[in-house]
Amino acid sequence: xxxxxxxxxxxxxxxxxxxxxxxxxxxxxxxxxxxxxxxxxxxxxxxxxxxxxxxxxxxxxxxxxxxxxxxxxxxxxxxxxxxxxxxxxxxxxxxxxxxxxxxxxxxxxxxxxxxxxxxxxxxxxxxxxxxxxxxxxxxxxxxxxxxxxxxxxxxxxxxxxxxxxxxxxxxxxxxxxxxxxxxxxxxxxxxxxxxxxxxxxxxxxxxxxxxxxxxxxxxxxxxxxxxxxxxxxxxxxxxxxxxxxxxxxxxxxxxxxxxxxxxxxxxxxxxxxxxxxxxxxx
Amino acid sequence: xxxxxxxxxxxxxxxxxxxxxxxxxxxxxxxxxxxxxxxxxxxxxxxxxxxxxxxxxxxxxxxxxxxxxxxxxxxxxxxxxxxxxxxxxxxxxxxxxxxxxxxxxxxxxxxxxxxxxxxxxxxxxxxxxxxxxxxxxxxxxxxxxxxxxxxxxxxxxxxxxxxxxxxxxxxxxxxxxxxxxxxxxxxxxxxxxxxxxxxxxxxxxxxxxxxxxxxxxxxxxxxxxxxxxxxxxxxxxxxxxxxxxxxxxxxxxxxxxxxxxxxxxxxxxxxxxxxxxxxxxxxxxxxxxxxxxxxxxxxxxxxxxxxxxxxxxxxxxxxxxxxxxxxxxxxxxxxxxxxxxxxxxxxxxx
Numbered sequence: 001x002x003x004x005x006x007x008x009x010x011x012x013x014x015x016x017x018x019x020x021x022x023x024x025x026x027x028x029x030x031x032x033x034x035x036x037x038x039x040x041x042x043x044x045x046x047x048x049x050x051x052x053x054x055x056x057x058x059x060x061x062x063x064x065x066x067x068x069x070x071x072x073x074x075x076x077x078x079x080x081x082x083x084x085x086x087x088x089x090x091x092x093x094x095x096x097x098x099x100x101x102x103x104x105x106x107x108x109x110x111x112x113x114x115x116x117x118x119x120x121x122x123x124x125x126x127x128x129x130x131x132x133x134x135x136x137x138x139x140x141x142x143x144x145x146x147x148x149x150x151x152x153x154x155x156x157x158x159x160x161x162x163x164x165x166x167x168x169x170x171x172x173x174x175x176x177x178x179x180x181x182x183x184x185x186x187x188x189x190x191x192x193x194x195x196x197x198x199x200x201x202x203x204x205x206x207x208x209x210x211x212x213x214x215x216x217x218x219x220x221x222x223x224x225x226x227x228x229x230x231x232x233x234x235x236x237x238x239x240x241x242x243x244x245x246x247x248x249x250x251x252x253x254x255x256x257x258x259x260x261x262x263x264x265x266x267x268x269x270x271x272x273x274x275x276x277x278x279x280x281x282x
Numbered sequence: 283x284x285x286x287x288x289x290x291x292x293x294x295x296x297x298x299x300x301x302x303x304x305x306x307x308x309x310x311x312x313x314x315x316x317x318x319x320x321x322x323x324x325x326x327x328x329x330x331x332x333x334x335x336x337x338x339x340x341x342x343x344x345x346x347x348x349x350x351x352x353x354x355x356x357x358x359x360x361x362x363x364x365x366x367x368x369x370x371x372x373x374x375x376x377x378x379x380x381x382x383x384x385x386x387x388x389x390x391x392x393x394x395x396x397x398x399x400x401x402x403x404x405x406x407x408x409x410x411x412x413x414x415x416x417x418x419x420x421x422x423x424x425x426x427x428x429x430x431x432x433x434x435x436x437x438x439x440x441x442x443x444x445x446x447x448x449x450x451x452x453x454x455x456x457x458x459x460x461x462x463x464x465x466x467x468x469x470x471x472x473x474x475x476x477x478x479x480x481x482x483x484x485x486x487x488x489x490x491x492x493x494x495x496x497x498x499x500x501x502x503x504x505x506x507x508x509x510x511x512x513x514x515x516x517x518x519x520x521x522x523x524x525x526x527x528x529x530x531x532x533x534x535x536x537x538x539x540x541x542x543x544x545x546x547x548x549x550x551x552x553x554x555x556x557x558x559x560x561x562x563x564x565x566x567x568x569x570x571x572x573x574x575x576x577x578x579x580x581x582x583x584x585x586x587x588x589x590x591x592x593x594x595x596x597x598x599x600x601x602x603x604x605x606x607x608x609x610x611x612x613x614x615x616x617x618x619x620x621x622x623x624x625x626x627x628x629x630x631x632x
Contacts (some may be wrong), residue, residue, distance in 0.1 A: 183334050184367035186354040189384030202371045281289065 001026060006123070044068055045253035053250045063137060072255035081240035085151055087262065088221040089226075089235055092155040094212050097166050100159070102208065105170025106196065120171075123164045135228040140202070142229055149231045157229060160221040165218075166211045173207025209273035216266050220259075283360070284435030284468050285310045290340035293326055300326045302492040303340065305625035306480075310435075313462050313469045317476060319515070323492040324472045328438055329590060331470060332356050344436055352581050355384070361438040364445065366421045368413045374400075374424050375409040381432035397433035401462065419450045426458070430465060437467040441479065455481060476516045481503065488512050489594035504556075506618060510625040513618065515553050518580070522555040522592035525622060533619070535589035538567040540612075543619045544630050554618035554627075555580070557593040562602065565611025585610065 045053055049066040052059075073079060107113070108120060136159065139148065147153035177200050185195035201208075226238040234242070240255045247255075289599070293301040300323050308314045316324040327334040329335040331342055333354035340376040341350045349357045369377050378399050382392045400406045403423040413421055421446065422442060430438060443451045459482050462469055473479055479486045480500040488511075496508040507513035513521035525536040526542075528549050533542030542551065561566075562583070570592060572582040576598065583594040584603065587610065594610065602608060617630040 014317060046424070178367065180363045180365050180367040181369060183332075183354075184361065184363055185384075186334070187332055187359060187361040187438075188381035189355045191355065193351065194384070197372075207424075233360070239304065 014063060042256045042260065045250065046108060046257035048173075048250075050219065050248075050250045053253065055175075067219050068221055069250050069254045070257070073251060078234075078239050078243070078257075079236070082236045084256075085233055086220060086236040088151055089154045089158060090216045090266075093153070093158040093162065093219040094215045097160045097162050097215050098208060101163050101166030102170050102201075102204075102212070104163075104167045105172075106174050106200070108167065108171040109174035124161060124169050127164055131157075131225050135225060137227075137230055148229060149233050151233055153229050154226050155223045158215075158222055161222065162215045162218050163226075165214055168209045169207055169214075170204065173204045176207075177203045203275065205273050209270045211271050213267055213274070216270075217263055220263055284341075284345045286314075286436060286470065288340065289330075289343065290566045291327070291330060291342060292339035293323075293330055293335060294338045295624075300492050301330070301337075304492075304494060306472060306487055306494060306497065308468060311466050313459075313471065314484060315490060316470065316472045317479040317483075317485045317486050317515075318489035319476065320474055322489040324474075324489050327471045327489070328361075328440055328470060331357075331436075332359055332361050332438055347467050351560050355416070356535045357436075358434050359436045359438055360393050360432045360434040362425045362429050362440065362442045363394040366443040366445075368421050368428070370413050372412075373409070374405060374411055374413070374416070375518045376406075376410075377413070378498070378623055381428060385425035385432065390391075395431045395433075399427040402430065402464070403427045403457075407426055412531075412592075413480075419446055419454060422446060422454065423457075426461070435468060437465075437469045439469065439471045442471075442474055444473070444475070458482065477518065479492040479516055480516065486516075488515065501543075505616070507554070507628070508554065508627050510620055515526060517556060519557055519593040520616070521554050521556050522590075523620065524555070524574070524587060524590050524592065525530070526551050526553055537559055537569065540566055540617075546621075550622035551628075552620040552622050552625075553612070554620055555592075555612040555616060556593040559616035560592075560594045561611045561613070561615045562594065562600070562608055563611070565609045567610035567612065569608055569610055571604050571608060572604060573604045574600070574604060 022172050039060075040251060043064055044060075047067060047070060048062065049064040050069055104123075104282040108116065115177045139244070142153050181199050181203070182192075182195040185199045188191060190198060221237060222235075223237045226235040229239065230238065236259060240259060244252050244255045286306075288304045288306040291301055291304040292299070293470055304323075304327060306314075315562060316327060318324045318610075326335060329363050330337050331344075333349065333352060333356075337350060341348050342529070343349065344359070346359055354361075369380065373381065375396055378396045379392050380396055382480050387395070396409070399609075400409055403418070405423055405425055408416060413424065416424065422445070426442065439458075443454050446454055446513050456476060462482075471479075471482060480503075483500055485497060485499055486503055488495045488503065490511055496503060498506075503516055508518065508523065509522060512524070524535070524538075524541075526533040526538070528542050528551050530544035530547065531542060531544045533551050533553060540553070567586040567587050567624060569587040569592075571583055572586055574596075575582040575584075578598065580598050580600075581596045581600045583596050585608065586591055597601065620626065621628060
């Protein structure tokens, strides 16, 4: 009986696989288009002649290529230095955030200590207050302690903003790393800290990469705190925000495109850690 | 060189006492099995020896050192975990080399010892693979190799075979025994499988409820269990226990009267006897066959004797059928008398 039924079953099974594939790739394609198409339009506008912006209907292929707008934007005052600031702030936030957040997440995942539940909830409390409310007292405090208009100040604020996320994500990641692996390392000659560094940390790398990407993007896109807390040492979004709303349309496209690129590079770079799989079939 | 000693070791988790003042001496080079049902404390005892748990009282000795307060890395032990705990982000070679590198061995020595260890466990073809590319049995061998190459004088194993399928387990059991014969390390082996314990251990410590019930060689444990628990935990099928009462140097119940232990008049007794130590045909026990199970090499009978039903090993060609009356003769020198009230054997184990 099974011998007779088998071919029919196999055919329906393979048909279902094909339908699944179509649905999967269709959905993936749609999502990709949803994200990429606006980026493409921005890029198109950024690298077209100035007047092409006002063409209607829009050409979907680059017809009048020109790097004029872009080069003018890049060379205008403050753009390059604020780009440098933004990169420093974003990377600094990642370093500081992971340095504080990873041990905290590890502690939440591994140890049971009094007040553990309280810490878990408390970590989120900083998210309760809008940065707009905090910014004025922060600016005052920063002026008093000499952090106002410094990149360190912005790094500290951005770290505070992403820390809850980092702690929660890394706690989840470390929960997924078997305790026995670290115990095995200690029986093989490492200290507890050595086991953390050599075993838990490498295995947590994908989660840390995710946290790093989120941190980078958050810091990169953050405007409000950066605008309030800096005057001359401003980050790129704050700089762009300050100048672009008084600029012509084609300039805004150039600025928009310029803001996207570093994030894309960073995500592409971190991608290989995000999907760090040890050997095939895992 | 490296004996292991537990001296009144106590371990408490919250309100439950996991280990109740354990005393145990394991000789140098001995293969000691900690055997018991789940929750009996055998893994906890092993983890206390490894330094993965802190003891609450007593002392743990390795060789002539008191290691009670030392972290695992200073205890000169190596451990094989139940889950194998093979590092997924390292190739087999690096897994085996891990302990050697942590102990700062030279590059040449690391390479030589990894090669030796891999050869001992037939892992040479896999050195360049990641654990995810290995089968369960291969991963288990990586874990063993990683532990052995460190040359730690004491080897700890926490149910290393329990995640293997039955056939592989049989093979791995013999391999581990061969390995112990070759490397001669003091080995402490935790298992809940009595057949594993009987086949591998030089001695077995049977544990129950955080205490060691009996420590002895497999044959003594099997023949002369210290109490009802050991008798019924070891052996498959387990030891039979027939309720009876002592009277004038005999033990009797409605189905038999046998010469019994002296000085127990009026006390309730248990007659402990292994299924293979009962002969069918003539004998003082009257019984009725309930079930006959032919098992190829022999037949297993379930026999009603008085109010108890017992297992009896009969020849494969037995003519007995269900519902037949029969007579049984327990081999007198194999009988183990137990005090029914305490469950303890009447004669002290040798």
